[in-house]
Amino acid sequence: MCCCCLLSARQASPSSTWSQANNEIKDGASLSPIGSQTRADTGPFEHSLRYTLNAPAEKELEGTICPISFVKDTLFPYALKALPTVLAKQWDDPAFRPYREAFPPEHSTSPSVLQAHVEDLTKRDVKVAYLKNLQGYLWEEGYRSGAYSTPLFPDVAPRLKQWKEEGVRLAIYSSGSVFAQKLLFQHVSSGDETTAGAKRAAAEAVDERSGPEVANKSRRIASGEEGEMALKIGNIDETPNELAETHQLAETEDMRHLMTAGGWFDTTNAGLKTEASSYSKIVETLNWQPARTLFLTDNVKEYDAAVSAGLQAILLDRPGNVSVSAADLARMEVVQSLNDIDLAASKGSGVGTAAGLSQTLQESAAGGLPAELDGIH
Numbered sequence: 001m002c003c004c005c006l007l008s009a010r011q012a013s014p015s016s017t018w019s020q021a022n023n024e025i026k027d028g029a030s031l032s033p034i035g036s037q038t039r040a041d042t043g044p045f046e047h048s049l050r051y052t053l054n055a056p057a058e059k060e061l062e063g064t065i066c067p068i069s070f071v072k073d074t075l076f077p078y079a080l081k082a083l084p085t086v087l088a089k090q091w092d093d094p095a096f097r098p099y100r101e102a103f104p105p106e107h108s109t110s111p112s113v114l115q116a117h118v119e120d121l122t123k124r125d126v127k128v129a130y131l132k133n134l135q136g137y138l139w140e141e142g143y144r145s146g147a148y149s150t151p152l153f154p155d156v157a158p159r160l161k162q163w164k165e166e167g168v169r170l171a172i173y174s175s176g177s178v179f180a181q182k183l184l185f186q187h188v189s190s191g192d193e194t195t196a197g198a199k200r201a202a203a204e205a206v207d208e209r210s211g212p213e214v215a216n217k218s219r220r221i222a223s224g225e226e227g228e229m230a231l232k233i234g235n236i237d238e239t240p241n242e243l244a245e246t247h248q249l250a251e252t253e254d255m256r257h258l259m260t261a262g263g264w265f266d267t268t269n270a271g272l273k274t275e276a277s278s279y280s281k282i283v284e285t286l287n288w289q290p291a292r293t294l295f296l297t298d299n300v301k302e303y304d305a306a307v308s309a310g311l312q313a314i315l316l317d318r319p320g321n322v323s324v325s326a327a328d329l330a331r332m333e334v335v336q337s338l339n340d341i342d343l344a345a346s347k348g349s350g351v352g353t354a355a356g357l358s359q360t361l362q363e364s365a366a367g368g369l370p371a372e373l374d375g376i377h
């Protein structure tokens with residue numbers, strides 16, 4: 001299972017030579033068998049990243065920007081846990097009805113039927129839009145209450161910021177809904193990760209005993225929206241200060257600004273991630289050239305789909321990721337960290353490697369922003 005992906009594109013300004021080279025590669029890439037493209041002569045490219053949320057401990061999963069456990073062990077269970085209350089209280093709420101009515105009628109005849117269906121889809125990690133939209137709806141309160149925040153791998157935030165500053169344009173493509181993607185990037189854990197993790201664990205402990213109502217309450221208390229008063233809900237018997245202490249909002253950072261305008265894609269506005277047409281649609285939407293777009297992924301099928309669409313791709317091989325066959329490794333670009341993608345590599349190095357790709361970016365940076373890309377931000 002993989003979780004989310006990013007695209008990034010550089011504000012490259014190729015000279016006429018660059019443009020020519022780029023077109024050649026673009027054409028070549030779309031015609032060549034996967035893996036036959038040489039990286040040495042790709043020219044400038046718009047740099048795309050794909051990330052997934054993985055748990056290093058789960059060997060069948062792989063991660064790129066944050067642990068899959070955040071999705072599998074935190075987000076998915078939170079949604080399932082919050083759903084019964086939402087179904088009971090909001091079944092006919094105008095704000096919730098669209099989410100419910102998006103499900104097939106036979107699976108939404110009653111709260112219990114819908115709950116069972118959502119549990120089944122979640123268990124099988126089905127990437128269907130109506131589930132993903134519902135999950136985003138349910139996750140919002142968890143982020144806002146501080147029950148969890150997004151734990152990026154340590155290299156990710158600095159690298160994305162650096163690339164952004166250098167003119168690399170970033171976008172996301174995930175099976176998770178665009179709304180969920182924005183929540184994820186809006187609530188990135190910052191500061192001492194150990195402290196943040198401890199806070200999350202404490203918050204989850206409160207949720208475990210109390211449910212979303214107390215979580216909301218403690219959020220309001222912690223944020224000063226509610227004054228001092230004792231709370232006695234269910235088996236919870238804690239003063240607001242204690243709740244605020246244990247359920248304190250983790251320090252978070254809003255990183256949505258790193259993404260280029262309109263750079264959020266899911267299965268609804270792009271299509272399935274294993275289909276080449278999805279990548280074509282994304283670069284067309286962003287007005288990026290495929291051969292100047294780099295897609296980072298942990299998923300071989302997605303890697304191949306992106307390359308088939310004429311994009312460049314790199315496989316992220318985080319510790320604990322699903323093992324990739326030797327044959328696939330031999331034909332793919334593979335890195336262990338975003339830091340392994342060296343956008344400042346010197347010319348002549350890294351042919352056929354990520355460093356080689358980076359080199360082309362650096363060269364392209366000297367030319368300024370091409371007219372057709374200007375104003376996209």
Ligand SMILES: CSCCC(=O)C(=O)COP(=O)(O)O
Nearest residue numbers: 002003004174175176180181
């Ligand atoms: C956007 S956060 C939630 C991610 C998610 O729900 C998911 O299914 C991830 O799918 P991906 O295609 O990005 O592996």
